[in-house]
Amino acid sequence: MLDKNFNKNLDILICDFFLKKEKLKFYKSDSIAFLDSSSSSLIENYILFLSKIFIKEMLYVSFNSKFERKVAHYTNVDVGMLLIREETKFRLSCTTTMNDPQEGKQLYKFLNNILSTDREVVNSKYYLSCFTFNHNSLNQFRLYGRTNLIECSGISLVFNKKFFFNNENLRAERLYRCIYIDPNSGYIQLACRDKFTFIQEEEGYNNNVEAKWFRYERMIEYKSIYLRNLLTLIRHISSQYQVVEAQLNFIMGETKYLFKNFCFKDEQECRIIKKSSIKDSKDSSCISSYLVYDGDFFNSLSNLYVGEAAYKLTSYIYKIILNQPKFSVTPKIKISEHPYRAIEYLESINGVEFT
Template identity: 40%
Template sequence: MSNSNLALDTIGQFVSVIQSFQKKYVDKKEININLIEVSEKIKEDGNHILKELKDDQDQSESKLKVILDSLEEIQFYKKNMNDLNYKVETEELDEDEYVKIDKEIQILKENIKKLNEAGLIVEREKLNKNFFDCKEIYTFFENILLFTNLLKSLVKIYEENIIEKDFDFINQGLIESDSVALKNMMELIRYNKYKNMPYEYNFINDFFTLEQFYTLLALSNNSLKFNGYEISQKDKYDIEKYFNLLKIQNLVFLILSRLCVMRNDQERKVAHYTTVDVGVKLATNISHVRLNSVDFMNDPTEGKILKDFLNLKYINDDNIHINTFLTCFTFNHNSLNQFRLYGNTDDIECSGLSLVFKNYFFAQGFEKATTSRIYYKLPLFRCIYLDFFSGYFEIARRNKFTFYQEYKDKNVAEKAWNKYINKINKVETIVKQYFDEMKKCVEILYSDNDLKVISFINNTVNPLRFLIKHFAFQEEQECRMMRIESIEHSDVVFDMVNNKSYIDYKLDVNEYLTNIYIGEKSKLNHTYLIKEISKKSEKIPKIRISDNPFRSAKKDFIYKK
């Protein structure tokens, strides 16, 4: 995209509008910008950006067609060469025929040389990447415009008490779009304001945050639809059911946004435990981090605890083609327990690696906006550890000891810990409030045992299912990067060898690595790791052997490439 300054300015305006909205309508403070005017400017600049991106896409597509035609022509020449060579090898030819065929082969070789197959392949890959980039950035800015328009319509409700017709006019682009999450929020606002359906405005206002914007990008449109739900405008009870479903979906979004691990000094790094083989490939950018299908989780309670907690009824879900893809991280960067459980090779405990990532490897609210890679980022969600019998839960966090490790000074560590745990406690209080409200909605919807509605509820809460873990796993302090997507989506890759599906997280890992801890039983790979990473990159993370005490009769693991 040529006009990168305009894109950065638009992103800055978007951040300003969201933060100012929260300040005015949530924190009840004075603001010094006109939200509606800035929203109009975002719309104007955003449409200009979208047009430019569409032109870039069209140009790439046109150039790509020429290259594909040329590559097809090369294949045609190669086939003719093979046919002629076969004729020379299998038939008895006189000298004139042989000379004639040889000339034809030389002409074909010249034609192939002129077209430069290797150069065309490089150009094809470059154009494919540019086309993909334009598509991702287009989706990103399209969502900014839709999000901003919906926010603007809410501001106009508060400040001008606009009628329903004007509300629809502002959101015309959203009505015609595929953005199911924002459409459903639009309907929630509409029914609350214009159909006299009661819903606390703080639940609506809490939706319009940067965390929420990124959360929506992690969920596919198909996973959010109430498939086949038909409402009668004349049947108030039917509308109420639909409205309660919308409320449940909004509460799911609000919980997710509160679970987002956003940029701050106290949670600036998280770790991913993996095998030496995978770790080397990630650290040298040979492979990307993979979000794997949840079909093969090691915890048998995965995905089930939430249904027990909310007393959901078990029936077959409608969205059978929707799957959750995720990869796991933890606040415990150098943990003996994690090393014993994860990343082992040949069943040798503590034979893996802990890759420690800077937190801007994930969507962090537009930091590092000077690079286009911002458009590919997904949020990181902390897990909830829940005892569904009592309803007690905690969210994933750093433990107190890590503050003493980091700050060394007791007084400084205590002060930092108290500030941190107060923040965590506030998040837990708000999440509990959202869950309590969700339980009320579920109870209302269950009153008539409508099987279709029960199925909708199960599908609606699905984004939370794999963030809720049994309390027995609480010491792992886990976070997850997640994407919920249709299996048929082009980003979903099926590995036939291992019978698994996954989605690549298309960021080069090396740029974001800050530390690598080596498990005790892999200590002999220390030098190899440093040398291997140094071959591929000038940037080498700090690599050290874990100092956790561990003894095993098994031989140390030595990685063989």
């Protein structure tokens, strides 16, 4: 029997489900997979399925708030220029190629230490691309987008919501913020902006910054409290019904890739995640290490930051952008101003030197 608190939480979940039913159109594939389950009548599967929807809804980056309008993707100069010249497309990489060996395992470690080895995922592969609320981060410039292993030699591509929406009413793909979780204590923190970015946006500290930050902080805290309660409920279910790893994988699916180890919290990451079925012989992407993403690149790239070690290439980057007629508005280009003494500077691309 479920205890009184569990029943109360379940009532809240079901009420939320019907209040948000108009949003279920975004979860059509989730619904089909769930209904195809031979054990879909089990109450634990039903609650886990609803929980998955609520988790994704709480983590969804809608861009309809004045607090979150842009996200950045760090890459090297070579890839950035190939994208601008249309010699390649934006890609989602297979989760097996990520730099974190614990990808997709943090949620199961929290749920009674159910560990995922990914060996059971034989019918599908997951692909993702990473973005961040930190558009101009010294740490991320040092870690990501390096060319020839030179720190701070990459670029930060800053996109507005048009990259994730075909127009004002039709989404191209959903973007979700990550949850940073400590499996032992259950403490979580949601990816979000930090206060300094608000100060930069206002071009100085003032009372308006404090008021704006206060409202944003309350919004994130509301989502955090909701998700803490939801995760407690999921852990209760997995314990009471002895839910197994394969069952969680089937129902929770790609949601597990939104949970990250707490040590990565400074990255303030959000992700696009897509599932590809290996059983579908028509889907040639199943044998690939990436999927192509067709976001509106040229109408959504609003800013481009250049890492300190790549500053000599700024004029070259600017020229490539100016020669691309598809830009309706030229992206703003800026060299990262962080006080970092580069040991080595990027001098060339594809054998062409810039001095």
